[in-house]
Amino acid sequence: MKGLILVGGYGTRLRPLTLTQPKPLVEFANRPMILHQIEALANAGVTDIVLAVNYRPEVMVETLQKYEKEYGVSITFSVETEPLGTAGPLKLAEKILKKDNSPFFVLNSDVICEYPFKELADFHNAHGGKGTIVATKVDEPSKYGVIVHDIQTPNLIDRFVEKPVEFVGNRINAGLYILNPEVIDLIEMKPTSIEKETFPILVEQKSLYSFDLEGFWMDVGQPKDFLAGTVLYLSSVAKKNEEKLAKGSNIVGNVIVDPTAKISPSAKIGPNVTIGPNCVIGDGARIERSVILANSTVKEHSLVKSTIIGWNSTVGRWCRLEGVTVLGDDVEVKDEIYINGGKVLPHKSISTNVPQEAIIM
Numbered sequence: 175m176k177g178l179i180l181v182g183g184y185g186t187r188l189r190p191l192t193l194t195q196p197k198p199l200v201e202f203a204n205r206p207m208i209l210h211q212i213e214a215l216a217n218a219g220v221t222d223i224v225l226a227v228n229y230r231p232e233v234m235v236e237t238l239q240k241y242e243k244e245y246g247v248s249i250t251f252s253v254e255t256e257p258l259g260t261a262g263p264l265k266l267a268e269k270i271l272k273k274d275n276s277p278f279f280v281l282n283s284d285v286i287c288e289y290p291f292k293e294l295a296d297f298h299n300a301h302g303g304k305g306t307i308v309a310t311k312v313d314e315p316s317k318y319g320v321i322v323h324d325i326q327t328p329n330l331i332d333r334f335v336e337k338p339v340e341f342v343g344n345r346i347n348a349g350l351y352i353l354n355p356e357v358i359d360l361i362e363m364k365p366t367s368i369e370k371e372t373f374p375i376l377v378e379q380k381s382l383y384s385f386d387l388e389g390f391w392m393d394v395g396q397p398k399d400f401l402a403g404t405v406l407y408l409s410s411v412a413k414k415n416e417e418k419l420a421k422g423s424n425i426v427g428n429v430i431v432d433p434t435a436k437i438s439p440s441a442k443i444g445p446n447v448t449i450g451p452n453c454v455i456g457d458g459a460r461i462e463r464s465v466i467l468a469n470s471t472v473k474e475h476s477l478v479k480s481t482i483i484g485w486n487s488t489v490g491r492w493c494r495l496e497g498v499t500v501l502g503d504d505v506e507v508k509d510e511i512y513i514n515g516g517k518v519l520p521h522k523s524i525s526t527n528v529p530q531e532a533i534i535m
């Protein structure tokens with residue numbers, strides 16, 4: 175089987191992390207975001223994976239090559255000279271996606287869930303339509319593509335409305351599809367939106383179905399949702415693979431800690447925290463609902479709450495970080511500093527308080 179991951183875009187909504195690292199390589203639960211997807215595709219029997227990118231992919235090529243062997247997949251980079259949107263990349267990768275008659279998967283690179291690809295393929299093959307969209311329910315559907323059903327035929331999609339201005343329903347496109355190769359014939363080789371241009375044609379042809387996702391789902395393309403997605407992911411790990419969670423008298427609730435991290439026994443970590451490789455957490459530090467990326471240090475008696483600490487950063491002693499604060503790569507926060515909702519660009523040193531949401535350049 176084959177799969178294409180839409181990796182384009184600059185990940186601007188996940189700045190400052192994406193100023194130094196392409197979004198798909200930002201670690202979610204201590205592994206590059208895209209690796210969660212590559213692994214799930216491989217487990218479902220996919221052998222050919224296309225990564226559709228619209229920037230120079232050198233860093234990604236280097237990082238991902240080693241996983242081809244590990245997961246037994248071939249990874250091809252399909253590079254656009256201008257951004258081709260969410261449908262154009264399928265046309266560009268036509269050769270690989272049409273190499274046999276079997277349907278192929280398409281994934282938005284920023285969605286996290288339990289990826290039920292096998293069940294999706296079975297469902298798709300059984301209904302006989304040209305495409306199937308994975309659907310999930312959300313409270314705030316206006317940010318997404320909304321699916322409206324045919325009353326007579328269960329799961330047949332009657333309308334697809336991308337980013338609706340008026341409420342039409344709360345079942346949304348989870349950003350995961352399986353499509354027959356012939357769908358590529360509906361796409362022209364130019365910037366095209368699959369949501370706005372291709373899906374409406376399939377709806378018209380009564381050939382687009384939806385498959386209900388079980389369990390959690392989150393688009394983790396912005397900091398607030400990245401943290402919320404981490405919480406959901408950790409509770410799913412707690413249910414399925416509890417052995418992956420950290421244990422200890424200084425750990426509360428669902429926490430993942432890389433084995434190379436050093437955490438003081440008098441620190442208190444959790445719930446809902448991930449701590450990356452080579453991190454150091456000092457005496458009496460308190461961390462909750464936060465993501466600490468590789469090689470970062472939180473010194474003694476600091477509180478880190480609802481915060482993402484980028485790589486190679488240092489938080490001093492007696493600091494307080496909260497309110498969806500995000501530190502970029504190589505940031506230094508001096509002792510006793512308060513940051514509430516600050517987004518700190520890479521290589522900065524912070525020596526005055528940031529009491530309100532602000533971008534620190």
Ligand code: GDD
Nearest residue numbers: 180181182183226227257258259282283318319347349393
């Ligand atoms: N290769 C390539 N080229 N990829 C692109 C391009 C492009 O020009 N533009 C966007 N992408 C990728 C993004 O990197 C992302 O993985 C995916 O296409 C979707 O783009 P987003 O910018 O994240 O879209 P969205 O989150 O506003 O909406 C989409 O996702 C929702 C689910 O999270 C839509 O598919 C919605 O219908 C859906 O509900």
Ligand code: MG
Nearest residue numbers: 282284393395
């Ligand atoms: Mg998105």
